Amino acid sequence: MKNKLIQISQFTEKISRRKLLGGAATAAVAIVQTANGQTIQKAIPQAALADDDPTKKMGIPPGEIGTRSSFEKLIKDPSATSSRSPxxxxxxxxxxxxxxxxxxxxxxxxxxxxxxxxLIHGLVEKPLIFKVADLKRFPSVSRIAFLECSGNFRSGKEALRPQDICGLTSQSEWTGVKLSxxxxxxxxxxxxxxFLAEGGDATVMTRSIPVKKGWDDAILAYAQNGEALRPEQGYPVRLFLPGWEGNTSVKWLRRLELSDQPFMTREETSKYTEGVNGKVRQFxxxxxxRSIITYPSYPQHVEKGWIEIRGIAWSGRGKVVKVEVSTDAGKSWHSANLQDPILDKAHTVFRHLWQWKGEETEILSRxxxxxxYVQPTLKQLVEARGETVGYHFNPITAWQIKRDGSVLFKPETFR
Amino acid sequence: MQKPIGITSKLLFQLPILISVLGVFYEKNSGTGSDTPPLSASFFQQSLPPVSGFNSFSDTTLLPSSFGFGRPATQAEIDKLDIDVRPDGKGLPTGSGISSRGKLIFDAKCVACHGAGGIGGPNGSLVTTTADAKEKRPEKTIGNYWPYATTVFDYIRRAMPFNAPGSLTNEEVYHLTAYLLNANKLIDEKTVIDAKSLPKVVMPAQKLFIPDDRKGGPEVK
Incomplete structure (x- = not known):
């Protein structure tokens, strides 16, 4: 481009651009500045313009809420009981x-x-009832942290996306009042x-939580990413327990009962417990x-040359200190770059630049x-627990890079 | 116009840092930080040492012993919501149930999801069968996996039946509890289930339960 565009004629809303231009062969007139600073009027022939050129028609006026581009197909993956983040x-x-x-x-x-x-009652001096508006009057706190379901591992076939393998983890900025x-x-x-945390849903869902967590860092959250909680996330108020298995962050919170023992509710006995060497591990x-490479991953395709391997890593026990990436099926490992800020109990982005020469290989992160704690292989988990399935499976995920550039999950089985 | 904007945005950028520094200071001194047991009221009524240049924060440096938000809950309001049942039986209501009466309710309201006799329904078996013992991975049921009988009562009352949760009377819940415990051969058909007998039912799975022993660090558990 020799000529630099410095001004396009401004039109009032009453005079449309098309009307002004008429049916002439000239599609647009612009004031352009030549390389030597001379200002000239330049005509652009109609044939050079695409029909869908967004610079040649008025766009949509400002709206009440933002929209996602119709070119972006971001959807969760719902089942009867859950829906997974893409x-x-x-x-x-x-x-x-x-x-x-x-x-x-x-x-x-x-x-x-x-x-x-x-309602908060039980072993308290003053049983109290709060409206949502009451909760919002207390000193507030915001925290960026992940939330992950403990049943967040799927395997079994090559055609699995990160969404399918571990899409039951997400991250938000949660705002509310400290439970303390x-x-x-x-x-x-x-x-x-x-204490018992009880939801106001159709199952009146309950979990028993150690009081210590309530004093430590529990939040009664009424907002997420700057707005009120979404109904799916517990509107109008939920418990949020940073780093803990998702179901303990009871949604639609209606009652807290302080006690001197756990209540042994259905979810903490018959459901969110896992077999470990013949025993059942509880609480x-x-x-x-855990970490996972999200690019490249299935169903994406890659081309020879430079590839920025990207992913997320997180820990419910604190900060991520290191993510290693292997591009040779685990034979050698390279320290990946971590994106600041690295927050406590939060998804952390990692990146590793890799030149792919077209060979068949596997890429992994840990x-x-x-x-x-170092993220284990599935084999290590199976050996440690004597079980091949269950809650709290966080294995290293491998992606197969095929010669044609296709990327496939590598399912592993033991026993 | 460029410069003043630049200075303003720089200040704005620094403000959160200053606030967070103050926040740490405030936390340490006021006892609002993590892992803090309840402290005496007089402690919270102390104001913080003044921080130079930030007198505007003085309105937030006093943490009262009580904010006075919300309202006291009456016993009637608590009773209306307090439906939980603990393993020691605390929370069980008056009333009683027997297996034969429970079977009638089960056949009318539960078989569609949990199968005839509580076996093989689309929403999962509740009753252990002799065939299960031969399976490599037997289906988890009340008989082989639930550690406390009280949980059966608690869960049925709060969440069942699926299409009409919370619609059963306490008496009906006792009958269903008796039926499911009897079908799992944990009580005989004549046992009356009530607030006294239910916590005493021994569940075979209870001895399997162990608390989480994962503690981070290098060990994989």
Whole structure:
């Protein structure tokens, strides 16, 4: 381009551009500046313009809410009980609120925030009832953290996307009141060791939570990514327990009961427990560290040359300290770049630049967290637990790169 | 116009850092930080040492012992919502049930999802069969996996039947609980299930349950 465009005639809304231009062969007139600074009027022939040139018609006026481009097909993957985030289509660390994974046990309830109340009682000095508006008056806190379902591992075939393998993890900025603030307000008694969190959904979903977590970092969240919670995420208020298995962050929260023992509800006995060497492990709250390469992954295709391998890594026990990437099926490992800020109990983006020469290979990632935990292989997990399936499976995920540039998940089986 | 805008945005950029520094200071001194047990009211009424240049934050440096938000809950309001049942039986209502009565309710309201006799329904078996013992991975049922009998009552009452949750009377829930425990051969057909007898039912799976022993660090568990 020799000539630099400096000005296009401005039109009022009353005079359309087309009317002004008439039916002449000239499609547009612009004032252009030549390389030597001379200003001239330049005509652009109609034939040089595409019919869908967005610069040649007025766009859509400003709206009340933003929209996603119709070219972007970002969708969750729903089943009867859950819906998975499209990890392979998400950039950075914040999951758009409408794409946050979902898991519910009795559907999404329709709750009027003006009628909804939260009761705190049991081993407290003052049993109290809060309206949602009351909760919003307390000192507030915001925190960016991931939320992951403990049943977040699928395998078994090559045609699996990150969404299918582990799409039950998402990240948001959660805003609410610290549960410790509410504990003080109600006067939690020293002999209270557990509390029941109960939702206002059709299953009146319940989990028992150690009181210590309530004092540590639990949040009663009423907002997510700057707006009120989405109904699927517990509108109008949910418990949020950073780093803990998702179902403990009880949604549509209606009641907290302080107790000196766990309640042994259905979800913490017959459901969110896992077989380990002939025993059943219970109250497995912390989410172990995990990572996955989201690009390149199935169903993407790659071309020879430079590829920026990208993914996310996280740990329910603290910060990610290292992510290693292998491009030779695990024979050698390279330290990946981590994107700041690296937050506690949060998805962290990693990147590794790789020159692919067209050979068939496998690419893998593994994370190390600040406790020194290194993401295990599926084989290590199976050997440690004596089980091939169950909750809290966080194995290293391998992608096969085929000669034609196709990328396939590498399913592994043991026993 | 460029310069003033630049200075303003620089200041705006620094403000959160200053606030977060103050936040740490505030946390340390006011006791609002993590892992803090309840402290005495007088402690919270102390204001923080002044921070130079940030007098505008003084309105947030006083944390009261009580904010006074919300309202006291009456016993009637608590009773209306307090439906949970603990393993020791706390929370079980009056009433009782027997297996034969429970079977009638089960056949009318539960078989569609859980199968005849509580076996093989689309939403999962509730009853262990002798065939299960031969399976490599037997289906998890009340008989072989649930550690506490009280949970059966609690869950039926709060969430069942699926298409009409919370519609059963306490008496009906006792009958269904008795039926499911009897079908799993955990009680005989004459046992009356009530607030006293239910917590005493021994569940075979209870001895299998162990608390989580994962602690981070290099060990894979």
């Amino acid at each position: 990890l392979q289509d998400i950039y950075g660390t914040i999951t758009p609120s409408d794409l946050h994974f979902e898991r519910n046990h009795g559907g999404v309830p329709a709750i009027d925030p003006n009628k909804h109340e939260l 603030t509410i504990f003080r307000e109600a006067g939690v008694k020293p002999n209270a060791t557990w 497995s709250f912390d989410m172990d560290a 994370v190390t967290d600040e406790t020194g």
